[in-house]
Amino acid sequence: MRYLLRRLGFYAIALWGAVTLNFLLPRLAPGSPIDGLMARLPPSQLAANPHMVENLRAYLDVQQQPLPQAYLGYLKQLATGDFGVSTSNFPAPVSDVIGRVLPYSIFLVGTAFLLSFLLGTTIGMIAAWRRGGIVDNLLTPTFMSLGAFPAFFSSLLAVYFLGLKLGWFPIQHAYDLGLSPGFDWAFLSSAFRHAQLPILIIVLVYAGGWLLGMRNVMINTVEEDYVGLAHAKGLRDWRVMTHYAGRNAVLAPLTGFAAQFGSAVGGLIFIEYVFSYPGAGLTLQQAALGSDYPLAQTLLLFFAVCVLVANLVMDLLYVVLDPRVRTG
């Protein structure tokens, strides 16, 4: 319990740090971002929304208020959920935009990352259990090479071969054009179909890392006395592999889960871009290109929060899985 509280404290501080960095970014930027932004906006939009300039000024607030005051104001804004107004989607508030795109990303990365973890660790467990067997000799190098290519390259390859050439998967967007989001079967099944290839790529690219991590720990775990004893007790082979060796071996790569998550967020952005999948990643890229600072910065914060949440979930999971951490 104390362990969890310590972790929580750590995350709170990291979050504060991320928020502060976010606050400082526009103020550290060379030149005046507002001018750069103004230069990009079409005059018609400016004319139609005279308040936008003031909004932006207030948001970016570069030379106006003294720093401490601006900082407190910023914190207060965040606390109340006021993230400003998105310039590329004017006048939609940032929170609306994020609310629209975040679910798709969470669905994508959540499913895919979880699957890659399960797949990778399972194969790694089996590969280490029967070293030199079919699984080890075939699947280990396969996944290692799959993971060796940068994520964006793999997604391009996948789009080309699996989407275009073989036509097995739809390769653009999150759902068929003409449908609108809702909890009906048509939409959900279409969304599911469109998510298949992106999920597949994420799974294949990241499973290799889990595989190797699990396999390396498992090779040592297999030598442990309690595995030998379980074997001597006449337990069935697969049970020893999973409940005795696997259960213990998985703890080590699990601690790396959270760190990998940050990398997965990066991969997500590439994949959404290549597939034109309307998630938070694609939105971030477009917002940044279009100098929509409020949206871009808030998305950055959200990504950081996601990483923190993933970390926290992993810590919780670790406490559940390893009873030794629970006492003191």
Place this chain on the structure above:
Amino acid sequence: MSNIAPLEPVGPSLSDEPVGPLALPSSRRRRGFGLPVWARLLLGNRKSCAGIIVFAGIVGAAVAAPWLAQNSPTDLVGLPGQPPNRDFWFGTTDQGYDVFSQVVWGARTSLTVAACAAIASTVIATTLGLLAAYSGGWIDDVINLITNVFLVIPTLPLLIVISAFVPTRGPLIMVLILGFTTWAIEARILRSQALSIVKRDFVQAAKVAGEGTWGIIWREIMPNMVSRIAAGFVFVFYGSIIFAAGLEFLGFGDVNGTSWGVILYWAQNNSTVLQGAWWHFVFPGLAIALTVAALVFINYGVDELSNPRLRGPRRKRRALLGLVSGRPAVRAEEAR
């Protein structure tokens, strides 16, 4: 022959002392075959040797660009959309640019940017990591806090947002941006390594003798961590290649420049992928993947430098060294 023997661990039973960064002996003292110790170890390891060869090939191609790729990467030299053929080894883009030229000339930019970014990142990481380890106290706490913040914020989104705030695009900006965001992981690792060195007597002795903080860091601590710093440098190097290419791919690079990521950007932007022109993205992508793989393999060798336990059997290594240096490396009594 006594040049080789003292360097390698004697027999399979290594001492139980924790093997740290001190494993690399001073290259000034021991020289054999004219090559310093680290070079021999790197070449001796099969994996890192392969990596060095491939990487050297890529660098060589980049350097030899004017002779290797006769066409200018920015000239429209051929019919657009050609698959690889005799005139254009990697084909042409949908506009008519020579993909091969672009890849070869682009190697210069990509490699240089990544190398400079890695240098910057390593300098920052080393400085902060060692400073934190040596100073302790509030300095350590502050540096730790900053490091944690940068570790928690996912790198690519941070890079994207910073790019958004910086209006100019170009190699220099890329170097600066990458250097200032990728140092955190190495800083953390170097700090924990340095902590074990700081406790050692010779550091305490230097402190008592009156050496200043930076003097100790640069003269006492850092020389003992060279191989770990080197490994970190290689790591950030190939990380920077990927990040730089990734940023360019997303449109945050100099889209009028020539580098691997930018080629990919145009491939995606002009939907050449969807039109079936696989050569437009496969070749630059392979260049990136190959370079990264070569560097990863080189790191296997660098890892061995800092941890002798990982070093492989002596015979194989000596045989390869023999190849490199031209002298017979396997002694008679060993050839059982």
Place this chain on the structure above:
Amino acid sequence: MTDMLDHPMREAPAVEKESLVELRELVVDYEIPGRRVRAIDHIDLTIHAGEIVGLAGESGCGKTTTGNAILQILREPARITNGQILFQGEDLVALSREQLRRFRWRNVSMVFQSAMNSLNPVMRVGDQFVDMMHAHQRISKRHALAQAGELLRMVGIDPDRTRSYPHELSGGMRQRVIIAMALALKPELVIMDEPTTALDVVVQREILQQIDALKRELDFAVLFITHDLSLLLEFADRIAIMYAGEIVESAPAAELYRAPQHPYTQGLMGSFPPLTGPIERMIGIPGSPPDLSNPPTGCRFHPRCPHCRSEDAVLYERQIADRPVLKPVGTDHLVACHLVEEGL
């Protein structure tokens, strides 16, 4: 040496019991690429029902490998390359995987050297009992847990401890849990590999008394593997001395104490000081155990044997060339030594 121990020893049981486990010409090799290390070299050993057989020797002599071989849990690269392991007449080497699985623990169980690491750290103690029972019999979980509790009580641990995790128990308690687990299915033979080495002497004594009491209640045979010969002299019915992968002497405990024949055994006997009596000079055994990838020719003990001298040319030739074979000297007493053969 006469009043070395402070209480009387076991007398060998008078009744002739049937043989439970018989090792015949057993050979175990470790196959590493390029080398072959013979850990066990043609040994013969017999364990009778209800008997406590001690297996003593220095580290690396092959005694743990013997225990593992009986249970067929040798790890790669160790392999049984020759011989038979007969359990009640049936050859274990020839059993199928499934038959072996069912055989393990039911008929022969084992107490490992370090109980600290023998329990799965992420499973509750009770669940580990249940696991084992489920592997061998159809039994409900509740029933199995109840039985586990009873077993714990039998070794002097509170039955509620089935809900504990291994790290919540002390070292001595964990060792007793392992022993309870070994007896759960009431096997005919329990192999104990240095069960008390990692414990302090007081707990050691307790554990041994516990095993003794349990044995009287459940009547199982024990193969007690240890380097501590003094322990065996008190505790075992018969003792076999192992050296460099061979059994060099085997006799009832009392007989071995009275008249050790093999120079190695004599050396071992002279290596531990008496608890009471005058302080005598200890004679150890010079040298160290041989490298099994390249063992000495002939009698493996000859480099360290005080009776092996090149002056006795003929004898010396035999000592360095011929392997001595176990031959009987007196009732139930086997020795493998050229000197004994010659009557020296």
